[in-house]
Structure formats: C-alpha cells, structure tokens
Amino acid sequence: MKRSEYTALIAQRLGTYCDLLPEGMYDGKKYDMAAIFCRRESQTVLFKENIMDYLDSKEILLLTYDDNKNHIEKELNSLGSLAVKNAAASRHHKSTILTRVFIFTGNPQAEIIHKIVSFRFSRIFRFFFWGWTEVRTVAVDLQNGRIYTNRAARTQRKFFAPEFSDCRTRKTLINA
Numbered sequence: 001m002k003r004s005e006y007t008a009l010i011a012q013r014l015g016t017y018c019d020l021l022p023e024g025m026y027d028g029k030k031y032d033m034a035a036i037f038c039r040r041e042s043q044t045v046l047f048k049e050n051i052m053d054y055l056d057s058k059e060i061l062l063l064t065y066d067d068n069k070n071h072i073e074k075e076l077n078s079l080g081s082l083a084v085k086n087a088a089a090s091r092h093h094k095s096t097i098l099t100r101v102f103i104f105t106g107n108p109q110a111e112i113i114h115k116i117v118s119f120r121f122s123r124i125f126r127f128f129f130w131g132w133t134e135v136r137t138v139a140v141d142l143q144n145g146r147i148y149t150n151r152a153a154r155t156q157r158k159f160f161a162p163e164f165s166d167c168r169t170r171k172t173l174i175n176a
Contacts, residue, residue, distance in 0.1 A: 001142050001162040003065060003105055007033065010063065013159060018061065026062060027082065032103075033063040041094060055094035055131075060086060063101040069112055072102060076137070080121045083133045087123070093131035099153065101138045101160060108141055119150050 001009075010033065014020060018035035026034040037059040044053045066072060079100055087096040102116060121135040136153035138160050140146075147157050 001145070003103075003142070006103065006140075006142055006162055009162070010160070014061065018059075024063075026060070027086070031062045031064050033061075035061040035063075037061075054092055056092055057094045057096070058086070059097045059099065061099045061101065063103065065103045065105060067104055067106060067108070069109065072112055073115065075100065075102075076115060076119055079119070079135045079137070080123075083121065083135050084123055087125070087131065087133040089125035089130040089133075091130060093125070095131055096133040097136065098133070099136040099138065099156065101140065103140045103142060105142050107143060108139060113139055113148050117148050117150055120152070122152070 011020060014033075014035045018037040021034040021036060024031040024034045026036075039057050041055045041057060079098065083096060083098040086098070087093060102112075116137045116139045119135070119137045123133045125131050125133075134152050136156065137150045138153050138156065139148040140160055140162070141148070142162060145162050147160055149157050
C-alpha cells in the first residue's frame with residue numbers, strides 16, 4: 001500500500017470519531033496526522049443549569065512516517081512527559097490515552113520494532129481518584145502489511161491494519 005492511500009484510509013477511519021487537527025500540529029510539534037477525541041461520561045445533573053459531577057476522557061493520536069532511528073528513540077523518550085502534561089489530572093479527569101503511530105514505507109529495523117513493542121508507560125493519579133494516563137505505541141510496516149504494537153495497543157491492531165481481513169468472505173466447500 002502506498003503512503004497516500006494509507007493516509008487517506010486512516011483519515012477516513014478517524015474522521016467519524018475524532019477531530020483531525022489542522023496541518024497535524026499538536027502541542028507545538030508537527031506530525032503527519034494528529035487527531036483528538038474527547039468525551040464526557042457519567043454526568044450527574046441536579047437541575048437544568050447545575051451539573052454536579054462528570055468524568056472527562058481524552059484520546060490523542062499522533063501519526064508520522066519516519067524511518068530515522070534516532071528520531072524514533074527521541075520520540076519514545078518524550079512520550080511519557082507528553083502524556084502527563086496533557087492529562088490535566090483533576091477530580092473530573094477519567095483517562096488520557098496517547099497513541100503514537102510510526103509508519104514505515106520500507107522494511108523497519110528489528111531494533112526499532114523491538115523498542116516500539118517493548119515501550120510501556122502508564123500513570124495513576126491519586127489512586128485513580130484523579131484518573132489515569134496511558135501511552136500506546138504502534139508500528140505499521142506498509143511494505144509487508146504488518147502491524148507491531150506494545151501491550152497497551154493490542155486491541156487497536158485491526159484499526160491500523162492496511163487491509164481488513166474478514167472471515168465472512170471466506171468460502172468453505174461442503175460437498176467438494
């Protein structure tokens with residue numbers, strides 16, 4: 001799959017749920033694509049104007065096409081501080097999830113893939129009373145069609161796949 005096709009595919013998948021940030025700018029840095037999804041949950045309303053309690057959740061997705069080993073290591077080292085900075089922990093904060101996607105158009109080095117897969121970061125604020133934050137890392141190999149994720153991002157593996165495989169389209173021969 002080509003770079004432009006994959007970018008259009010991810011933009012289409014994200015467009016229904018997230019707000020795509022203009023020009024990929026987030027927190028003063030430029031990414032190839034940046035998206036954010038915010039939601040308010042468990043809202044308790046006493047009267048029409050008075051809201052007693054609520055919980056906010058935020059998901060941030062940052063996507064780049066990058067093969068530079070030094071840049072990827074630098075990004076991985078700064079992800080923890082970026083996640084904590086954007087968490088805004090308070091009694092109304094439920095969760096902040098930062099998903100960092102690295103897309104490779106050529107064959108990625110095994111060392112880079114190992115660093116992305118083994119990356120872990122999560123932080124709890126005041127015994128979960130003020131919420132939590134987590135960082136997910138994903139590497140997409142467009143040449144081979146493979147997805148590599150850390151443990152936190154395993155549930156999103158299908159979302160970043162260049163092509164979905166659907167078991168309903170497989171045909172079985174009963175009387176062949």
